[in-house]
Amino acid sequence: MERRGLARFAAIKSLSVALTSESASLCLFRKPLTILCSIMSATTYIPAALLLFVGCYLLFRRFFRYSIKHIRGPTSSFLRGNMRDFSYQTNVGDMDFRFTKDYGLVWRMEAPFGQDILAIADPKALQHMFHKSGYNYGKNADFLVVTNLLIGKSILYSPSGHIHARHRKVMNPAFSAPQLRSFLPLFRRSAIKLCQLLKEDVLQESVSDGQLVAMNKWLSRTTLDIIGESAFQFEFGALDNSKNEVSEVYENLFMKTRMDPPILDTIFRATWQFLPLKLLEFVKYLPRREYSSPGVMKRVVDKVASSLVDQAIQDAESIEIEKGKKDVMSVLVRANMSENPSLRLSKKEMMAQMGALILAGHETTANTLAWMLWELAKHSYFQNRLRDEIRDKRKDINSRNAGTVIGNVDFSIDDLESMPFLQAVVKETMRFHPIAYHLIRVAKKDDVIPLSKPITTSNRDVIDQVPIAKGQNVLVSICAYNRIKEIWGEDADEFNPMRFIEGRIKHEFKVGMYANLMTFSAGMRGCIGWRFSLIEIQAIIVALVENFEFAVPPKGQNTEVVRKPLGLMSPMVKGRQSEGVLMPLVVKVL
Numbered sequence: 001m002e003r004r005g006l007a008r009f010a011a012i013k014s015l016s017v018a019l020t021s022e023s024a025s026l027c028l029f030r031k032p033l034t035i036l037c038s039i040m041s042a043t044t045y046i047p048a049a050l051l052l053f054v055g056c057y058l059l060f061r062r063f064f065r066y067s068i069k070h071i072r073g074p075t076s077s078f079l080r081g082n083m084r085d086f087s088y089q090t091n092v093g094d095m096d097f098r099f100t101k102d103y104g105l106v107w108r109m110e111a112p113f114g115q116d117i118l119a120i121a122d123p124k125a126l127q128h129m130f131h132k133s134g135y136n137y138g139k140n141a142d143f144l145v146v147t148n149l150l151i152g153k154s155i156l157y158s159p160s161g162h163i164h165a166r167h168r169k170v171m172n173p174a175f176s177a178p179q180l181r182s183f184l185p186l187f188r189r190s191a192i193k194l195c196q197l198l199k200e201d202v203l204q205e206s207v208s209d210g211q212l213v214a215m216n217k218w219l220s221r222t223t224l225d226i227i228g229e230s231a232f233q234f235e236f237g238a239l240d241n242s243k244n245e246v247s248e249v250y251e252n253l254f255m256k257t258r259m260d261p262p263i264l265d266t267i268f269r270a271t272w273q274f275l276p277l278k279l280l281e282f283v284k285y286l287p288r289r290e291y292s293s294p295g296v297m298k299r300v301v302d303k304v305a306s307s308l309v310d311q312a313i314q315d316a317e318s319i320e321i322e323k324g325k326k327d328v329m330s331v332l333v334r335a336n337m338s339e340n341p342s343l344r345l346s347k348k349e350m351m352a353q354m355g356a357l358i359l360a361g362h363e364t365t366a367n368t369l370a371w372m373l374w375e376l377a378k379h380s381y382f383q384n385r386l387r388d389e390i391r392d393k394r395k396d397i398n399s400r401n402a403g404t405v406i407g408n409v410d411f412s413i414d415d416l417e418s419m420p421f422l423q424a425v426v427k428e429t430m431r432f433h434p435i436a437y438h439l440i441r442v443a444k445k446d447d448v449i450p451l452s453k454p455i456t457t458s459n460r461d462v463i464d465q466v467p468i469a470k471g472q473n474v475l476v477s478i479c480a481y482n483r484i485k486e487i488w489g490e491d492a493d494e495f496n497p498m499r500f501i502e503g504r505i506k507h508e509f510k511v512g513m514y515a516n517l518m519t520f521s522a523g524m525r526g527c528i529g530w531r532f533s534l535i536e537i538q539a540i541i542v543a544l545v546e547n548f549e550f551a552v553p554p555k556g557q558n559t560e561v562v563r564k565p566l567g568l569m570s571p572m573v574k575g576r577q578s579e580g581v582l583m584p585l586v587v588k589v590l
């Protein structure tokens, strides 16, 4: 409390200095005050100058560039903007669903210092931004700084279009459909190992009607092992519970860095977009957990990554091994080596890609699976229907293999793809629980964003396009787009996989890369691992539903699950947030 008070005092002090003192330069020329001024300058003039600069810039934007002040939206405070609505929702989407109801598919919010944010869920606007605007909508400073702290300058970081295109070109071959199909046996091995562990080590035989299990923890270990083996032929050994540094630093990473951010921190971050990225690299020295813990993770991943990248480079030089090694990193290293030397990724960039794959491809899939199990636990009818489909397919597989000595005894990609209800459950979970619920983009030049549905402004004008100025912050509401009733049906606020079977979804605009959802984003920066993730999810969910029955814990056991906004939507139990990410389910062996 005391420290917060001091920080608040410092901020108020710097603001008052900015407003009342004479200019810093004049001060330095007055001899008696010189020493005092130079001591004060570091603590007061720098933030004061920053605030003045931000203030002038915002005034300039408001009066001389396109303003979006006429777009309707919620009220906000000048210092905090709408950051409370944004970061302190009980459940991800509470804010977006309320605002789309009040204002339509486009609304205006504010960041600190009255900076406007244009929030968008409109499909035509999203199609324009993600498919028709090239690299005109870049990532914001907050995302760039934090990913750089966490993993370095990977594909996720690349601030400019040409850097990103270079990364993507080298990475694409590792994510081709045939390459990913070859991973299914590996995914199934891990899924079956998870089932064995649950049966043998976790669930007690004496408890016949099910036992409470923190399923998220097991799913997270499984997906970490999978990404280690398939991406780098590296065994994290997370399922075997062998304590390893990587799974330890990842545990509750998003909670440590993103949960309930203090308001001063939010205000501080709001100034980042006005500062050079090089300068912002120094935030890692700030004595706060938000900025120091990503560095700890980076050091741990770098230690593993350095030798793995060296090994992959050595292997790529040997033609024999080249034919054998199929892990993502080996394919990536080979693609890099055949690239024009001036376009090749450096060793540091390759190491950062490893961090990116662990960061983007581990908890995302684990959390999606956790929400899928939760929905199946809540809707036993859907769970039983899925299990029936799996058992029917199992019979087909067994009869296909009958009489063969070495047959294809497990589910193939074709088997999974020919299970319509499984496909529908995956799509509906992706729609209903988009793990990356928001993206923030910044316009790199003036633009006019078209809308599919006109909106009424605060001046009562009806408009079907929004002109914006270079530098405009845009919040892409993935969670709101995925719930638009005109697209997904009147029951869009309910979990119902049948919508994908009955074919009652209306797509006028091509938006997302999978099922026209925005869950994997879209366009040039869309998720490179979407196919990887879908095969992995199917491999795991089929094994779990075939072997276990899932139910939600009985009421009154203090197990109400909420969708916590931690940058990544994470399950937590209301009132037990200090326990970290948690999805408790009653699990029974079948």
Ligand code: HEM
Residues within 6 Å of the ligand: 139, 155, 156, 168, 356, 357, 360, 361, 362, 364, 365, 368, 434, 435, 436, 439, 518, 519, 520, 521, 524, 525, 526, 527, 528, 529, 530, 532, 533
């Ligand atoms: C349910 C699972 C997943 C979801 C919902 C998801 C979602 C996303 C989204 C929304 C983005 C765009 C981020 C942005 O533009 O700021 C993205 C990018 C990315 N994802 Fe995924 N992802 C998932 C799984 C995976 C997996 C399994 C991998 C790797 C094996 C992966 C690797 C990546 C990478 C490397 C990028 C950056 C692509 C680029 O900038 O070109 N993701 N993901």
